[in-house]
Amino acid sequence: MLNLYRDKKTLDLRCVTHFKIDSAILMENAGNSLRLLVEELAPLGSVVLIVCGGGDNGGDGYVLARQLMEKYCVKVFLAKEPKSELCKLQYQRILALGVEVVSEFFPCDILVDCFIGSGLKLPLDSKTKEIILKMSKIGHIKIACDLPSGITLDGNGEVVFQADYTMAMGGLNYALFSDYAKDYVGEIKIGNLGLCSLDYAQDSCIKLLEKSDWQLPFRKKQNTHKGDYGFLSVYAGNKNGAGNLSALAGLRIGAGCVGVFGNLYPYSLELIYEKEISIKTSAFCIGMGMGEEIPKNFIEFLAKNTDIPCVLDADILRKKEVVEILKNHSHLVLTPHCGEFLSLWENCGFTPLKKQEFLENKLQYLMEFCAKYPHVVVVLKGANTLIAQSQQIYVNAFGNVSLAKAGSGDVLCGIIGGLLAQGVNTLQAAIQGSLTHSFCAWEFKNYNYALTPLDLIENIKKLH
Helix, strand or coil, X not given: CEEEECCCHHHHHHHHHCCCCCHHHHHHHHHHHHHHHHHHHCCCCCEEEEEECCCHHXXXXXXXXXXXXXXXXXXXXXXXXXXXXXXXXXXXXXXXXXXEEECCCCCCCEEEEECCCCCCCCCCCHHHHHHHHHHHHCCCEEEEECCCCCCCCCCCCCCCCCCCEEEEECCEEHHHHCCHHHHCCCEEEEECCCCCHHHHCCCCCEEEXXXXXXXCCCCCCCCCCHHHHCEEEEEXXXXXXXXXXXXXXXXXXXXXXXXXXXXXXXXXXXXXXXXXXXXXXXXXXXXXXXXCCCCHHHHHHHHHCCCCCEEEEHHHHHCCCHHHHHHHCCCEEEECCHHHHHHHHHHCCCCCCCHHHHHHCHHHHHHHHHHHCCCEEEEECCCCEEEEECCEEEEECCCCHHHCCCCHHHHHHHHHHHHHHCCCCHHHHHHHHHHHHHHHCHHHHHHCCCCCHXXXXXXXXXXX
């Protein structure tokens, strides 16, 4: 896992005060990180246009211009007059060296965005919007320094530079992994500021999941039987296909047995269809296609079995009865999308939110909800999925647009339920289930319209 930061100013200041690496050296190393990326992407002699603003982000661009000028055709576009002291100093250096400063955009091999960085405040003025739009239209390869211009520290924006690569300096801003930013950041790399990344980093309550964090439930012990891998019960409601998809996913991820109750249409010979909840149940999934009514026998079952882990999804998250379940049950995973979370939020007594207000401050509201229910794990689905418990948040950025199809969430619910049935704790089941779900979609990233929920389930067996 990697740390994500709302703001890296304190980390940069720590480099100066604790490690005695002053701001000028940090800027020199930032420019060098950009230089290494340019050299990796473009042959010698390529035309490089660097767009510089008035702050330290612009200073990074001037350092880059100086470092590239011997081997590349380098030109600087002055988007704003130098304002910070370091930016002024670096600007004077490139002028003394004869780097060409231009006043018009033109076609180039590489365009480097050193315009705004992390200091953006909305709304943007018309001139700033015009510059960002022009930057996005030129350059065979486009690189952003730290953050694409137009992205705020909360990951929002109005008009944003369209980068192919973003070089994050020293560490990663959370803003790079907001839903909004996913269409603009391109491939993200971390630039070295002259010290080990472990020294630069400080522990953060926001973590970025890596592939190395992923673990499948491989069975090492041979002398076992189906009962050792749990019994997952799934409620199939009015739209019974949803429940059946969850059940099949739970079976595929390794649950020893999966039983379906509710609407008993026999979709699959691999599932057990029962009139009542099995006494063998070791985990539960409910809400997918449930409809208007929460089944009475489920409420009674939960009241008697408050320690059996349960995944609550879709329709049940919109019901007022969910509040009592949250209060009384000790092992819950909730898997809402935005609309379901807003209903849940209001039912739990929080001030109602408009959708846009929530989307612009998603991290804040998720943390507020989890502070009230610290025992609950929330898997908030989106372009990048947020998995939260108490005040800790894990970002899964591996999903792709092929998952934007009805039934994908039902499969996710079943994967998490299947892991819970096997004894995985709620937080790890949510993390491992979300990663597994994302990796199942990788095969479809090049023809992303074609993925179906059954494809996702089938792909579980292909993972390694």
